[in-house]
Structures are given as C-alpha cells and as structure tokens.
Amino acid sequence: MQLGLYDIVNTPGVASDLSHIATPAKVEGYLPPDDGLKKTLTGAHVVVIPAGVPRKPGINAGIVKDLATGIATTAPKAFILVISNPVNSTVPIVAEVFKKHGVYDPKRLFGVTTLDVVRASTFVAEILKDLSLSKDIVVPVVGGHSGVTIVPLLSQSSHPLPASLSAEDHKTLVNRIQFGGDEVVKAKQGGGSATLSMAYAGAEFAAKVIRALKGEKGITAPSFVPLAADPAGGAELTKELEKELEFFSSTVELGAGGVVKIHPLGTITDAEKALVKAAIPELEGNISKGITYVAEAYKKAEEDGPARL
Numbered sequence: 001m002q003l004g005l006y007d008i009v010n011t012p013g014v015a016s017d018l019s020h021i022a023t024p025a026k027v028e029g030y031l032p033p034d035d036g037l038k039k040t041l042t043g044a045h046v047v048v049i050p051a052g053v054p055r056k057p058g059i060n061a062g063i064v065k066d067l068a069t070g071i072a073t074t075a076p077k078a079f080i081l082v083i084s085n086p087v088n089s090t091v092p093i094v095a096e097v098f099k100k101h102g103v104y105d106p107k108r109l110f111g112v113t114t115l116d117v118v119r120a121s122t123f124v125a126e127i128l129k130d131l132s133l134s135k136d137i138v139v140p141v142v143g144g145h146s147g148v149t150i151v152p153l154l155s156q157s158s159h160p161l162p163a164s165l166s167a168e169d170h171k172t173l174v175n176r177i178q179f180g181g182d183e184v185v186k187a188k189q190g191g192g193s194a195t196l197s198m199a200y201a202g203a204e205f206a207a208k209v210i211r212a213l214k215g216e217k218g219i220t221a222p223s224f225v226p227l228a229a230d231p232a233g234g235a236e237l238t239k240e241l242e243k244e245l246e247f248f249s250s251t252v253e254l255g256a257g258g259v260v261k262i263h264p265l266g267t268i269t270d271a272e273k274a275l276v277k278a279a280i281p282e283l284e285g286n287i288s289k290g291i292t293y294v295a296e297a298y299k300k301a302e303e304d305g306p307a308r309l
C-alpha cells in the first residue's frame with residue numbers, strides 16, 4: 001500500500017513525518033518539478049483533494065480544476081474525495097473536467113461532508129451531557145457543505161434529543177452545526193480555520209471508502225455526490241426535494257465500485273423540511289457556479305490555444 005503526497009511546497013517533510021506512523025503504507029512526497037503530480041497519481045485508487053486556501057473559493061476553483069485534469073489524464077478510474085471548499089462547487093468542477101475528458105463515472109466522485117457529521121455527533125453528545133456517547137451518535141447530515149445548505153436531520157439521530165429541548169435551543173444547535181467552522185475561525189482569532197477536526201473527519205471518510213473498495217459491504221456515510229451515481233435512489237431523492245439537482249449530500253452506501261445506493265431523506269419533521277427547502281436555491285447556485293467556472297475556463301483556454309488544457 002502506498003500513500004503519495006503532492007503539494008506545491010513541503011511534501012518531502014510532511015511525507016517523512018507521516019512515514020513514521022505505524023501503518024502498512026509506504027509514504028512518498030512529490031513537488032511540481034519532474035512531473036510530481038503525474039508520479040503521485042500514477043496507479044492511485046483513491047485521490048483525496050485537500051489543496052487550496054481556506055475561505056478563498058475563487059483560487060480553490062482553479063486549483064481543483066487543475067488537479068482534476070491531472071487525475072482525469074493519469075488516474076481516471078480513481079475514487080475522488082474532494083475536501084477543498086466550496087465543496088458544493090468544487091465537486092461539480094471535478095465532474096465537469098471528467099466529462100470533458102470523457103472519463104466521468106459519477107459513482108466515484110465524493111464531496112467530503114464528514115466534518116458536519118462529526119460536529120453533529122459531538123454537539124448532540126454535549127446536549128445529552130455525555131461526551132462519551134459522541135462516537136456512537138449518528139446524525140444524517142444532508143444537503144450540501146456550507147452554511148444553510150448543511151441540514152442535520154436531528155429527528156433521525158440514533159440518540160434522540162431530550163424532549164424538553166426548547167425550539168430555540170434546537171434552532172441554536174442546527175445553527176451551530178451549520179456554522180461550526182466559524183466557531184473555530186473565531187477561537188483562532190482569524191489566524192486559521194478547522195484543520196485537526198478536518199484531518200480526523202477526512203481520515204474517517206477515506207478509511208470507509210478504502211474498506212468498501214476492498215470489498216467490505218454495508219458501509220454507509222453521508223457525502224455530497226452526483227445523483228446520477230444511483231439513478232433509482234437519485235430519482236427518489238429528487239421526488240422528495242421536488243427539485244432536480246445534479247448533486248446532493250445524503251447518506252450513501254459504498255461498495256467496491258463506488259456509490260451503491262443513495263438513501264432518501266425518509267421521514268423528517270416540518271422544521272427539517274423547511275431547512276431542506278431553504279438549502280435548495282443556495283445549492284442550485286453553488287452547483288451552477290462550479291459548472292459555469294469550468295465551461296468558461298475551457299472557453300478561454302480554447303481561445304488561448306487547446307494545448308493549455
């Protein structure tokens with residue numbers, strides 16, 4: 001097993017550091033010279049994209065497009081796990097680049113929303129006044145991965161909230177899950193954003209994908225995926241949403257070939273229905289922004305000369 005790291009700086013040091021962790025993976029770090037991206041991606045089964053600059057969506061769009069181009073040409077069959085924000089737009093960017101290269105398989109593309117799920121479990125455990133429960137608490141988080149598009153389905157929590165929780169406290173909890181990232185930025189006094197909790201969440205999701213890839217059955221996790229990954233499940237979800245969206249985050253079942261099934265929302269409360277409704281226009285805009293970004297980038301590259309693609 002191998003772990004290849006690619007960054008524009010520092011990968012030899014990070015690779016050396018990671019290589020001391022007791023795992024079966026041989027770790028190597030590459031930089032842009034000497035075809036570093038190509039060397040990193042060659043033979044990759046799973047590619048995780050965390051590259052970018054926190055809270056700089058415009059810059060991240062270009063970075064993700066370029067990395068997606070590298071994956072489409074070097075490891076087109078790899079599972080792609082997109083962490084770079086804004087996930088609601090960067091996942092469509094990867095899809096569009098793959099479509100342009102004729103290698104798009106919607107079953108293999110995932111937006112990593114696990115941090116929202118992790119936050120929901122932790123914050124519910126806090127309300128239940130027992131943090132030891134947090135690892136067992138499962139709350140499906142659906143919609144997308146920013147602000148109001150993050151919709152925790154607290155009514156489906158494996159550990160129900162106290163019946164005495166006021167509507168106001170319930171609203172505060174939803175808001176805390178939706179804007180948990182801001183809490184970290186504020187605590188770091190603007191000097192950084194969520195990194196360690198993201199590393200934990202990213203590792204959790206990547207480990208699930210790898211276990212599924214190796215043949216383990218019945219693994220589920222929420223993820224922002226193309227609904228085309230499971231046409232039947234996607235159609236059911238579309239009916240629930242009363243809106244056609246190309247991407248949506250819902251609980252998905254993972255298998256050796258990628259997405260096996262996209263779960264419907266199921267029974268949700270009127271308040272949750274209102275949250276889903278509020279998420280849809282924002283999601284629609286975010287998705288179309290990603291799609292338009294790639295279309296315009298390709299148009300510009302065509303004008304400048306196709307060799308640049």
Ligand SMILES: NC(=O)c1ccc[n+]([C@@H]2O[C@H](COP(=O)([O-])OP(=O)(O)OC[C@H]3O[C@@H](n4cnc5c(N)ncnc54)[C@H](O)[C@@H]3O)[C@@H](O)[C@H]2O)c1
Binds near residue numbers: 116
């Ligand atoms: N999905 C989530 O839940 C979640 C959570 C936290 C952060 N994020 C996102 O993850 C991304 C990274 O955040 P971070 O806190 O790790 O930032 P960071 O600055 O610590 O790390 C980003 C790394 O990307 C590298 N990079 C920049 N351009 C690159 C390129 N062209 N190719 C390869 N690597 C490149 C940088 O050199 C840097 O090492 C941001 O987009 C952030 O918003 C997502």
